[in-house]
Amino acid sequence: MTPPPPPFGFSRSRDDLRFDPALDDEPLADARAALAQGRWTAARSLLAETGDDWDRRGHRLVVLGEGGASATWAREWQLAEPGSSDAAALLAAATVFRVVAGKEKPERAREACLAAAALTPADPTPWLCLLILARHTGSDDEQIRAFDQVRGRHRSHHHGHHLMTACLAERPQAAADGGAFHEVYEFVDWAAGEAPAGSPLAVLPVVAHAELYRVQATAGTLPADPAASGHWDGWRARQALKRGFDWWLEFDGDEHDHPRLHLDLNFLVHAQFLHGRTAEAAALFNRIGGHATRIPWAYPDRDPKKAFRAAREAVLGPGSP
Template identity: 65%
Template sequence: MTPPPPLGRPRRKGGPAFDPALDDAALATARDALARGRWAAARDLLAGTGDDWDRRGHRLVVLAEGAGSAARAREWQLAEPGSPDASALLACAAVRRAVAGGESPDTARAACLAAARLAPADPSPWLAVLVLAHRTGTDDERARAFDQVRARHRDHHHAHHLMAACLAERQRGDRDDPLHEVYDFASWAAEQAPADSPLAVLPVVAHAERYRVLARAGLEPRDPARSGHWTGRRARQVMKAAFDWWLEWDVDDGTAHPRRKIDLNYLAHAKLHEGRPAETAALLTRIGPHATPAPWSYPDRDPRKAFQAACRATFGAA
């Protein structure tokens, strides 16, 4: 299990590899301690996360990635029977193992449901069910898991990104359809979200996810610069709406501003292939050396390097 949206995407050899913990130093510390067999730091981290559901989901996903995370979670359960945090970590670790083929999906799902019973308000066990259903379940199972997450946290970013990926993968053999259900889903979610929600960029996420599926099926070039997927009136409207949203909220008042939560890497990529490299360069300058530190960003891509490479392919210069 990895933060969205790179689920199922292999890292390029020789490319940049960022820590899945991103800029969450406390998470990185707890994860490293867990790998050494010490679960107390993970317990303190999750207790301090409280009901920040997006952050909790990300932290659980990263903590569960270690090979020994399931064993550490069981030790934690023995020491603190009934701990919802230990149960949630075990559920996420079980899903990670099931996705990798090292555990039965039924066993992983049972662990998720056990965690959900201990913490009825927590969407994280249902997020784990959604991750599992994405790899091993049916369309109905994915939809039910997503509904359970959304019932507990309506604007859960990881779940929305993951559901967009699930929907984009339907009809793999078809050419791109402007009426594809992933676009409808993304538009609906963006309309339902609060005005300051990063889900405003979900239509761009849907556009990128659909391109990923088409490229994997050989229906679009692997190089986006050679694809028409990012061109055309509809694509321009989607990119413009998302970019305008970002500009509207682009202020720096020293607070945890909503623009820090948006997946700016999508916007940078989109603006470039819309034929507007100057805006892309300005956007990347504001992003900094990496994409947004939020858990739903691309942790395994450096947008500056991607921009430079795409500029060379598209315009002949960086």
């Protein structure tokens, strides 16, 4: 007997699920692989082609900078081309991630970021790197200053707004009502409202809700099982989901070429699933395909692959990949 086709036209391939920070940027994945082998010319070509698409440039430099040997090869690139602003930006990103890994002093990363910023004053990416650094080692004021520099260069900078949302969610809880009026919500409502029409920053309220859950569940004030937390049942979740899904319905299509789109879709489907909106979740799972992201599926301390697969199977039916 021939088995029935998978629901919603979903592929049954067992090899489709990836947790790659490069997302669907295949040239970036190729350049990262080349850089890991010391062939920095591929990164040079990629960044030259990226130009002043600031969201894409930031995404690509962050992914390239996360490689364990990236700082070494960025220095080699600088020796060959001392005036290269792209080499300086890569070194800045790589040095920041060495600090995050406990292999470098924060001051070295700060110097590298400021040196890169001096070479390309219009580029928000060195300041994005400083924001990543400030989230891990800096004060609240340092986070705000770095974010202001990012936003001053690109008002709808995607990664910058996501990082600031996480930073604010991690600040001490002032409200006694489960966080419904936490300052992070004020920030994302303002940022989403200020963003241009069609901007994926419309999903920021969903991101804030997930980030605040992570912080509260880690602290033990909410259950570690997000489905049992009730966090996605209230008015705040409903409001955020409506805003995010309305953006998706209105602007889905060829114009959706944002380099970090799949991260937004993962936040959105994660929330739709936990809120019990199966039809919306099915459409989003179908659109995501294998481009899963660690966050928010890992929140607060779960295996993201198992969490993603379990949610997708619950929505698309038994036997879905």
